[in-house]
Amino acid sequence: MTLSTSFQPLYKQVYDQLTQRLVNGHWKPAEALPSEMALAAELGVSQGTVRKALNQMVAENLLERQQGKGTYVAEHTQESSLFRFFRLREPDGQSLIPDTQVLSSARRAATKTESIKLNIKGKSQVVQLLRLRSLQGEPVIMEKVVLPLSVFPNIDKELEMPNSLYTLYQDKYGISIVSVRDELRATEIPDEYADKLNLAVGSPVMMVERQSINIDGRVVECSEAYYATNKYVYATEHR
Amino acid sequence: MTLSTSFQPLYKQVYDQLTQRLVNGHWKPAEALPSEMALAAELGVSQGTVRKALNQMVAENLLERQQGKGTYVAEHTQESSLFRFFRLREPDGQSLIPDTQVLSSARRAATKTESIKLNIKGKSQVVQLLRLRSLQGEPVIMEKVVLPLSVFPNIDKELEMPNSLYTLYQDKYGISIVSVRDELRATEIPDEYADKLNLAVGSPVMMVERQSINIDGRVVECSEAYYATNKYVYATEHR
DNA sequence: CAGTGGTCTAGACCACCTT
DNA sequence: AGGTGGTCTAGACCACTGC
The missing domain is CATH 1.10.10.10 (Winged helix-like DNA-binding domain superfamily/Winged helix DNA-binding domain)
Structure with missing residues (x-):
């Protein structure tokens, strides 16, 4: 040694x-x-x-x-990583596994905020995924995920997007997400998402900004999501 | 041994x-x-x-x-317990210490839901506190705290309510809160609270239902709060 | 300086899994 | 039976605190 x-x-x-x-x-x-x-x-x-x-x-x-x-x-299976980082629960505390549908995938330059959050050079290339996640057939989360191409080369060319992205990160890119930081606010749902989440225009939703951290401590993913919390709740615990 | x-x-x-x-x-x-x-x-x-x-x-x-x-x-000082369990932050991550104003304090019978959450007999006596909490002079949280009288005898007769209730629980009742469980939803602010939080009627707010757990594992406090998240965010982390 | 917790070692034995 | 991690012990030495 x-x-x-x-x-x-x-x-x-x-x-x-x-x-x-x-x-x-x-x-x-x-x-x-x-x-x-x-x-x-x-x-x-x-x-x-x-x-x-x-x-x-x-x-x-x-x-x-x-x-x-x-x-x-430690292995991030579909089950285990969804169980750890997916926070929506039944109000009684019962946890559920979501289904996920990828709506779009596109390559573009990072915005200033994104390049700061992801600690990459301004205007580096990123991939933006739009995903709709459902619980028991009910759409509950509209999510925009932003990934640096430098960390995930050609991830926009992936054909099969798994239910939990984290297993893909691990298997294809050697990225192990060990923790996530969330910032939550209440806001009105953006008009363009209301239909997709089966909500009336102007309904209150929770906006969740997430940064996901790799085993080496780097932020390798950031996302911005709208959670419909009329049927499910975001559960968390602090010690 | x-x-x-x-x-x-x-x-x-x-x-x-x-x-x-x-x-x-x-x-x-x-x-x-x-x-x-x-x-x-x-x-x-x-x-x-x-x-x-x-x-x-x-x-x-x-x-x-x-x-x-x-x-x-371990001691729960004002600072440390506020730092641990008070989750509102500046969007940039900076943490702040709130001021607290007790609006009312009343003794009544527990509702069914409360008696389940607090694990007490139906219709046991509880104390309900209404508190308004502010950051930098701005009201941000309207909070209803429910405490079983059996655990906190005569707490409604307390004259000085500290900024962090947890220090009072510790010093006067031997209760050490070691963890809290939160359930969050977005909702419209109840009309009667809009003024107090300086928000328009119908504004989206975050409702936070909290259960606080004593060192012996019992739930000894439950609360229901409305968070104004137009200027601050609820921050949390998962590992 | 004495007393505290923190590190490191070496060895014995236990509980559990696989073969 | 043999190998793994888990527990428990005893002792040496280090790092920090306060007198």
Whole structure:
């Protein structure tokens, strides 16, 4: 294990090194990592130090461990990522899985705001997707997703858009979304979306601006969505 | 350390025992706990086991530890609890501290919904507070708070209502709010609140239904609030 | 300086899974 | 049975705080 000049606990250096391998794609989603003993021997530290790094990565949803089996790279399946980041619920708290329809896909230059949010050069190329999402056959979300082409080359040429984009990001582009930041406001629904969400012109809707963060900490996606909350609610929890 | 019949890891038993002391009020907020060594000796386990329990409690915001000083019961100061649970932000992400004005306080029987949410007997007595909260002099939240009298005896007789109720709950009633669950919808502002929030009748606002959870896991407060989100946004993050 | 929590190690044993 | 992660221990040393 290489020592850095500024003091860092050993387990933190191990953590950084292992996380780097995930970012690099050295270990792919659902793949098994070497055992604690093997990693400890390779990195020249004790088993306990490796364990501390691994457990921190589990806490951050980067890895999954199972007693008796091994340590695996966390996988974003359709189910799990929809379950984690899709916030609409029945008012009683029951969670549901949405259906998704891609309405359009287009390439264009980033706006100023977008280039700031995505931390890309002004007027870089982005892809804009328009999606309509439904729960139990009822349209509930009209969503505009903006992706930098530099991160997702030719994503507008994709034929099959999965229900959860995050699985596509992971499988085709090596992007693992680990967290999202949402900003919510109430507003009147834009006229052009009213029909699509089965709402009267001027109905109150929730606008959700989201930034999605990759395992390496970069914002790689931003979206702006209108949520119809007459039948479902946006649920969240704070600790 | 007493062993239970069903298997529990030692550190979990230590965790339960220490948490129980917090619930009991055996250790008060801001008070220092005995050192790891002392606790280990008292409970008949090793220092490492105590540490694992303590660190879990730190992760849950129950304790705070400082190298060289000691372990302290987490305190809900005005600042910290407002910072944690007050979600309105400037659109650029900057967080602000609200001012609060109590408009009314009344005792009444719980509604059916309230008794379910608060897990109390139907028609138990509750206190309802009406509060108006402002940011930078601008009214932004109209809030109805419902509290079971059984948990907060005579809270309607309180003279000084602090800016953050949570500090009052902690200091006078031994209630430590550790998490909140919010359900959000967009709706038209109720006519009677429009004036108070400086909004036109029929303006879209965000309705936030909140349940607040005590250290022992009980829901001890529920509230229903209308947020004006024309100038500020409700910010949240998911991992 | 003494006392606290934080890191790191090494080894023993347990619980679980696969073969 | 053999390998994995999970628990628990004991001891050494480090980093920080306050007297």
